Each structure stands twice: as structure tokens, then as C-alpha cells.
Amino acid sequence: MAVVFEKTKMLTDVPFHYCPGCTHGIAHRLVAECIEEMGLQDKAIGVAPVGCAVFAYNYFNCDMMEAAHGRAPAVATGAKRVHKDKLVFTYQGDGDLASIGAAEIVHAAGRGEKISTIFINNAIYGMTGGQMAPTTLVGQVTTTSPYGRQKEHCGSPLRMSEMLATIDGAYYIERVSLHDVPHIIQAKKAIKKAFTYQMEGKGFSMVEILSTCPTNWGMTPTGAIEWLKENMIPYYPLGVKKEGE
Amino acid sequence: MLHQMISAGFGGQGVLLLGQLLAYSGMNEGKNVSWLPSYGPEMRGGTANCTVIISDEEIGSPVVVDADCVVAMNRPSLDKYENNVAPGGKLFINSSLIDQKAKRTDIEVYYIPCNEIADQLGNSRVANIVMLGAYLKKTGVVKPETLIKCLEEKLGKKKAHLIPMNEEALKKGAECVD
Amino acid sequence: MAKKLMKGSEAIAEAAIQAGCRYFFGYPITPQNEVPEYMSRRMPQVDGCFLQAESEVAAINMVYGAAGAGARVMTSSSSPGISLKQEGISYIACAELPCVVVNIVRTGPGLGGIQPSQGDYFQATKGGGHGDYHLVVLAPSSIQEAADMVMEAFDIADMYRNPVMILGDGMIGQMMEPVEFHQPPKREIPEKTWAATGWDGTRERAIINSLYIEPEVMQVVSDRLQKRYELIKQNETRVEEYKMEDAEYCIAAYGTTARVAKSAVNKAREMGIKAGIIRPKTVWPFPSEAFCKAADQVKGFLTVEMSAGQMVEDVRLAVNGKKPVEFYGVMGGFLPTPNAILEKLIQLKEGK
Numbered sequence: 169m170a171v172v173f174e175k176t177k178m179l180t181d182v183p184f185h186y187c188p189g190c191t192h193g194i195a196h197r198l199v200a201e202c203i204e205e206m207g208l209q210d211k212a213i214g215v216a217p218v219g220c221a222v223f224a225y226n227y228f229n230c231d232m233m234e235a236a237h238g239r240a241p242a243v244a245t246g247a248k249r250v251h252k253d254k255l256v257f258t259y260q261g262d263g264d265l266a267s268i269g270a271a272e273i274v275h276a277a278g279r280g281e282k283i284s285t286i287f288i289n290n291a292i293y294g295m296t297g298g299q300m301a302p303t304t305l306v307g308q309v310t311t312t313s314p315y316g317r318q319k320e321h322c323g324s325p326l327r328m329s330e331m332l333a334t335i336d337g338a339y340y341i342e343r344v345s346l347h348d349v350p351h352i353i354q355a356k357k358a359i360k361k362a363f364t365y366q367m368e369g370k371g372f373s374m375v376e377i378l379s380t381c382p383t384n385w386g387m388t389p390t391g392a393i394e395w396l397k398e399n400m401i402p403y404y405p406l407g408v409k410k411e412g413e
Numbered sequence: 414m415l416h417q418m419i420s421a422g423f424g425g426q427g428v429l430l431l432g433q434l435l436a437y438s439g440m441n442e443g444k445n446v447s448w449l450p451s452y453g454p455e456m457r458g459g460t461a462n463c464t465v466i467i468s469d470e471e472i473g474s475p476v477v478v479d480a481d482c483v484v485a486m487n488r489p490s491l492d493k494y495e496n497n498v499a500p501g502g503k504l505f506i507n508s509s510l511i512d513q514k515a516k517r518t519d520i521e522v523y524y525i526p527c528n529e530i531a532d533q534l535g536n537s538r539v540a541n542i543v544m545l546g547a548y549l550k551k552t553g554v555v556k557p558e559t560l561i562k563c564l565e566e567k568l569g570k571k572k573a574h575l576i577p578m579n580e581e582a583l584k585k586g587a588e589c590v591d
Numbered sequence: 592m593a594k595k596l597m598k599g600s601e602a603i604a605e606a607a608i609q610a611g612c613r614y615f616f617g618y619p620i621t622p623q624n625e626v627p628e629y630m631s632r633r634m635p636q637v638d639g640c641f642l643q644a645e646s647e648v649a650a651i652n653m654v655y656g657a658a659g660a661g662a663r664v665m666t667s668s669s670s671p672g673i674s675l676k677q678e679g680i681s682y683i684a685c686a687e688l689p690c691v692v693v694n695i696v697r698t699g700p701g702l703g704g705i706q707p708s709q710g711d712y713f714q715a716t717k718g719g720g721h722g723d724y725h726l727v728v729l730a731p732s733s734i735q736e737a738a739d740m741v742m743e744a745f746d747i748a749d750m751y752r753n754p755v756m757i758l759g760d761g762m763i764g765q766m767m768e769p770v771e772f773h774q775p776p777k778r779e780i781p782e783k784t785w786a787a788t789g790w791d792g793t794r795e796r797a798i799i800n801s802l803y804i805e806p807e808v809m810q811v812v813s814d815r816l817q818k819r820y821e822l823i824k825q826n827e828t829r830v831e832e833y834k835m836e837d838a839e840y841c842i843a844a845y846g847t848t849a850r851v852a853k854s855a856v857n858k859a860r861e862m863g864i865k866a867g868i869i870r871p872k873t874v875w876p877f878p879s880e881a882f883c884k885a886a887d888q889v890k891g892f893l894t895v896e897m898s899a900g901q902m903v904e905d906v907r908l909a910v911n912g913k914k915p916v917e918f919y920g921v922m923g924g925f926l927p928t929p930n931a932i933l934e935k936l937i938q939l940k941e942g943k
Contacts, residue, residue: 210789210791212789212790213660213787213789215656222802225798225800229790229796230790230796231787231788231789231790231797231798232796232797232798232800233656233659233787233798233800234798234799234800234801234802235652235655235656236678236679236682239648239649239655242648242649242650242653242655242656243653243655243656243659244656245649245656246614246616246652246654246656246658246660246664247656247657247659247660248656249614249640249653249656250614250640250656250657250660251660271645271646271648272645272648272652274645275645275649279642433596436596436767437596440594440769445769446596446768447766447767447768448596448766448768449762449765449766449767450765472768472850473851473852473853473854473857474851474853474854474926474928474929475766475850476851476926476928478928
């Protein structure tokens with residue numbers, strides 16, 4: 169029988185621990201497929217965050233480091249400075265990257281650090297049980313914004329891609345979404361581009377991926393996809409925020 | 414042999430360098446040496462100081478309380494360190510900038526017009542070397558030749574042309590206390 | 592190599608280079624700025640990498656990344672900055688990564704002051720960050736020793752896959768003394784087969800990690816670390832004894848304070864008081880045995896520190912009540928004077 173589809177070798181056989189309907193699994197697969205398709209299996213060093221993707225080192229079939237909360241870009245900096253010819257990427261959520269690790273991501277971009285960041289934005293803290301993130305939308309109910317996020321009280325959500333795109337050292341920044349197949353295909357293209365630019369030594373690259381969290385949003389998987397489309401994309405417009413110097 | 418000294422003055426008068434040259438020379442003559450600068454709060458008012466110890470033995474405390482010698486390049490330094498000279502010790506005063514006499518009578522005091530001599534030599538910046546000339550003459554703690562060699566190393570080839578003037582400054586300083 | 596007159600901070604930096612360290616991540620703080628400044632000049636000359644991080648927090652995590660990638664790496668800071676690094680140090684300890692961390696201790700708590708202190712002893716020797724771990728902590732008392740210890744620190748770190756701290760005070764950072772760089776005695780250092788360098792399938796996949804969510808696994812890791820600490824205690828405990836052969840009174844002091852104590856001991860001996868010094872060169876592992884032994888010989892101990900009394904607790908544990916252990920401390924950034932220590936010795940002798 170002819171093989172028509174095979175799981176990428178860049179993922180291990182360890183079953184994902186992610187909740188049903190969570191888009192982390194898709195994002196993992198896209199990253200893994202890109203590395204394999206680019207022939208970078210033996211060159212990849214990944215840095216996992218603290219958050220739902222904390223166990224990413226069990227899934228990506230390459231050398232991995234597990235960083236402290238928010239510090240993945242600093243850890244990746246250390247690794248990349250030692251192995252300049254390797255593909256060094258971080259995989260971080262929104263609490264990790266946009267809250268506690270805001271300084272590290274800004275300065276990694278500022279230095280034009282030749283690393284790539286996969287930034288999962290699902291507008292909530294997943295692993296700790298659904299608390300408000302810096303990316304939580306105004307009005308969105310979480311376990312620490314039970315009346316809905318109030319702008320007067322805690323401000324508006326941060327648009328990290330737009331912010332980082334203003335930094336000279338950032339070479340490529342794009343926001344993508346995983347809510348349907350055409351967008352998933354676009355997301356993969358963006359990841360590949362980010363890795364390509366890194367290997368060409370161009371500078372810092374980041375792909376922000378709008379993702380769902382049905383469990384903590386309190387929705388069905390399909391309901392979550394609809395919610396992302398209707399609520400997140402208007403606030404977090406998709407597209408390339410920066411490409412080139 | 415244990416020689417403990419304090420060198421003090423304005424920032425920019427070369428008091429730290431004066432101490433370093435003594436330490437370098439001591440090291441090159443095979444002695445144990447330490448050089449300790451003041452840093453932080455003690456720098457207020459623009460005064461700088463360092464302590465130097467030159468010894469045959471291993472050096473214990475790098476902090477000098479009872480100094481064998483004190484070099485005071487300006488008035489605040491004299492006020493601050495006159496009492497740190499051990500009885501029978503030596504106090505070297507830059508009389509170009511300090512118009513008062515030492516109060517102590519149990520120590521040897523030398524007055525050297527460092528800035529005037531340096532100006533006569535054509536470079537006010539060698540005032541510290543003039544002082545060193547007097548210092549070496551009276552203490553004999555290291556040989557002037559060793560010190561000139563250290564200075565050559567420190568200045569490097571680019572500034573080698575400054576050596577004769579420094580030699581002259583050492584000589585003039587020594588003559589002052591003859 | 593001829594002796595050079597060098598500032599402590601610069602000797603520490605050069606020693607790291609001589610030991611093959613090619614990566615340095617730092618952040619400015621007084622009184623250790625000469626370390627990053629020296630590294631910024633020197634690293635490019637040896638094809639190394641100096642990087643000024645955005646914070647101490649980032650710097651220690653860059654160390655984590657570079658150490659995880661298999662490189663010899665160092666960072667330095669002073670007390671408040673070292674507090675910021677504690678999170679990263681704890682992760683590094685658990686991930687079993689070798690690296691060297693220099694602390695040029697200033698006064699605290701809080702921002703404190705920039706003058707010398709030994710107030711970080713607890714932090715350095717009892718953990719500092721969270722969890723059951725130890726750093727190997729070397730406490731130099733001269734510039735030469737600082738250089739020697741830094742060079743050996745990299746070997747110790749590599750050998751045991753454990754972070755090593757150089758605990759110096761502001762005096763060690765700022766003072767100039769003659770220094771020569773010697774390679775430490777050769778050790779059998781295992782190859783870094785665990786490092787993340789890109790995986791070609793010929794070895795196990797490298798996972799640099801400090802997360803062990805299953806209690807059974809965490810227990811195994813904890814046991815492994817504790818066993819290693821025992822091994823370090825056996826092999827790496829260092830102590831210097833000064834005039835202890837016939838001593839009736841023993842001063843316990845480390846770092847710069849021990850030098851001042853030497854001056855005091857010499858003065859005491861001129862007065863007929865038989866005093867000696869036990870100087871821990873490693874403050875972790877602490878040389879308990881030396882104190883335990885001395886307790887059978889001397890009449891009393893005097894611990895001298897630039898702190899409110901931290902190492903004295905370890906001395907008392909080692910002496911275990913056999914003899915009195917008195918304490919003399921100075922704070923605020925001052926050094927004890929030989930005469931003040933001598934006075935305390937006389938008091939100890941007279942049983943006051």
C-alpha cells in the first residue's frame with residue numbers, strides 16, 4: 169500500500185497533552201514540518217517556555233532547552249551565540265512572552281538576535297487555569313477578570329507584533345491564525361520564512377499565531393474557532409508587520 | 414621590610430598613578446605589594462587617595478591606618494591624613510597648593526613645591542613625579558631607575574618622548590629635599 | 592608568564608579567558624564594572640563573545656543558554672544584581688549546567704552601599720534561589736588567589752556539572768596586586784555529551800531542563816544532586832590554616848577579613864598570645880572538619896566577618912558546643928582593623 173501521509177519525523181511519538189480542540193498541536197506540527205522540509209533536523213535547537221507548551225521538549229524531535237518563565241529569548245541568545253550556524257527557535261505563549269518576558273523579547277529583537285520566535289496568542293493563561301493575560305481582550309471574562317477585562321482598570325491588550333515591528337533589529341514579523349485551512353497554510357509559510365531569514369543571518373524573526381483555548385474560554389472547539397475569528401482578528405489584524413530592514 | 418603609605422590629592426593630580434608606580438616598582442624589585450584605591454563615598458569633594466604596601470612578607474590587611482608615609486598633594490588631603498602618619502613617620506606636602514604647615518611635631522615633614530617645579534619643566538602634569546622624586550630620596554623604598562623603567566612600560570612607545578622630562582622631574586624633586 | 596600588577600576584577604576576567612571561557616553575559620553594577628568592561632575589550636581579541644544583557648535576569652538566562660549549548664561561560668555582578676540572578680541560578684543548578692558566577696559583594700540589604708561586605712554569605716552558601724541545591728563557593732583573599740580560583744572554578748563546574756560562585760568582596764574587586772596565571776592541576780573532565788548542539792541522531796537527544804513533574808522522577812534528580820554534593824564535599828573542600836600548630840585561640844575568617852586577621856594574629860603572637868587562623872577557601876563546602884579538630888586543641892574561637900554574623904553559624908555547628916565561639920563583625924562597608932581584632936582576642940583570652 170502506498171504511503172500518502174506520514175507524520176513528520178521532527179515530532180516524537182510522545183502523545184500531546186493538549187486539551188481537545190487546542191491549536192497548540194497544529195502549531196507544533198507546522199513548526200516541525202518546516203524544520204524537516206528545510207532539512208534542518210540536525211541543526212535545530214528549540215527553547216520551550218513556561219505555559220501550556222512547557223513540555224514542548226518532549227514533542228520536538230531535536231535538541232531542546234526548557235527556559236524559566238519569559239526568559240526563552242535570553243536562553244536562545246546564549247545558545248545562538250555559541251552555535252551561530254544552528255537554527256535556534258523559541259516557542260512561547262502570551263503570558264510568557266508579553267507579560268513576564270516582555271523585556272527579554274524586546275531586547276532580543278533590539279539586538280537583532282538571529283533567532284526565531286513562535287508566539288502563541290490565545291488571549292489567556294492556559295496552564296495555570298485561565299487567568300487574564302496581557303493579550304486578553306477588553307470585556308473578556310477570565311478567572312482573574314470575572315466581570316470582563318476593564319480598560320479603565322487594567323488597560324488594553326498589547327499588540328506585540330506591531331510593537332516589535334517598530335524595532336530596527338526585527339527583520340520579519342507576521343501575525344497568522346489557525347482558524348481554518350487556508351490560514352493554517354499561510355501560517356506554515358510564515359514559519360518557513362522566519363526560519364529562512366534566520367538561516368540567512370538577517371535578524372530577529374517572529375510569527376505570532378492566533379490560537380484557541382476552548383477549555384479556558386469555556387467553549388466548544390468549533391465555538392472557540394468562531395470566537396477567534398469574530399473577536400481576536402479585528403483587534404489583532406493578520407498580515408506581515410515587518411519584512412526587511 | 415614593611416612600607417605602608419597613603420597618597421592623596423585632587424582627582425587628576427595623579428595620586429593614584431603615584432601609588433601605582435610605587436607598587437609596580439616594588440613588584441619589579443621582588444617585593445610583595447598591594448595597591449588599594451578609595452572608591453565611592455570617599456571620592457566626594459573630588460579627593461582621591463590610595464594606599465600602597467610594599468613588604469618582604471606576605472601582606473595582611475590592605476588597609477593602612479598607621480602609615481609610614483603620607484603624600485598630601487592638596488589641602489583637604491593634609492587635613493584628612495596628617496593624623497594617619499605613624500610617630501616617626503614622614504609627611505610629604507605639596508607646598509605649591511598647601512600654604513599651611515603641618516601640626517605634628519613627632520614626624521618628619523617635607524615641603525615640596527611640586528606644581529612650581531613641574532611648571533618650570535614645562536608640564537604641570539608631572540607634579541606627582543616631582544613628589545615621587547622627593548619621596549624616593551627620603552624613603553629609598555624603591556630605586557629611581559626601577560621607577561623610570563615602570564614608567565617606560567606604562568607610557569609605551571608612543572609616549573616614550575615624555576621619559577626625559579619625567580627623569581628630570583624625579584631629579585628636581587629629589588634635590589628639593591637634599 | 593611574568594607577574595603583572597592587576598586590579599582584582601580584571602584579574603578575574605583575564606583568568607576566565609585563560610581558562611577557556613569565551614562567553615560572558617553581564618550587566619553594569621558597582622563595584623564590579625571592571626569585569627564586564629575588561630571582557631568587552633578582551634573577548635573580541637580571542638574570538639569570544641561579550642554581550643551586555645538588558646538585565647541581570649536576562650544575563651543569567653543567557654548563561655543558561657550558552658552553558659546548555661556546551662560552552663564555558665561566566666557572568667558577574669554585585670549583591671543586588673546577584674539577587675536578581677537567583678531564579679536563573681536555581682534553574683541552572685537543577686538543569687545541571689556548569690558555569691561560573693562572580694559576586695563582588697557590596698553592603699546590603701536593599702540597594703545598600705558600594706563598599707566591601709560579606710553579607711551575602713547566607714545567600715551564597717545556603718541556596719539563594721529556591722529548592723534544594725548548592726553552589727560550590729570559592730572565597731579568594733588575594734588577587735592571585737582570585738585568579739587561581741576562577742581558573743579552577745571552570746574545571747570544577749565542568750567536572751560536577753554544577754554552577755560555581757566566586758565570592759569576593761569590594762576589596763578583592765578594586766585592589767591591585769601582582770598576579771600570574773597558572774593552569775590548574777589537570778583533571779579528567781568528562782565530555783559534554785549532554786549539551787544541546789544540534790542533534791544528528793548519533794547520541795541521545797539533548798534536553799536541557801529543570802522541570803520534573805512526576806514526583807518519582809523529581810526524587811531521582813534530587814537524589815542525584817545530593818549525592819553529587821556529597822562527592823564535592825569529599826573532593827573539593829579547601830581550607831588554609833595559619834599558625835594553628837600550637838594555637839590556643841583560633842580566628843575563623845575568610846576573604847579580605849582573613850588577611851586583616853593575619854595581621855592581628857602576628858601582633859597577638861608578639862604579645863605572647865598563641866593565636867592562629869582557619870580560613871575557609873571554600874565556604875561551600877564548608878571545612879567543618881578543620882574546625883571540629885581544632886575544637887579539641889584551642890580554648891576558644893573568634894569568628895570575624897564583615898557582616899552581622901553569618902559564617903559564625905557554620906563555625907558553631909562544626910565546633911558543636913565544645914568550645915566558646917565568639918563573634919566580631921563590622922558592617923556598613925568598613926573593614927575590621929588588626930587592632931580591633933586583637934582587642935577581641937584579648938577579651939576572648941580573658942574570658943570576657
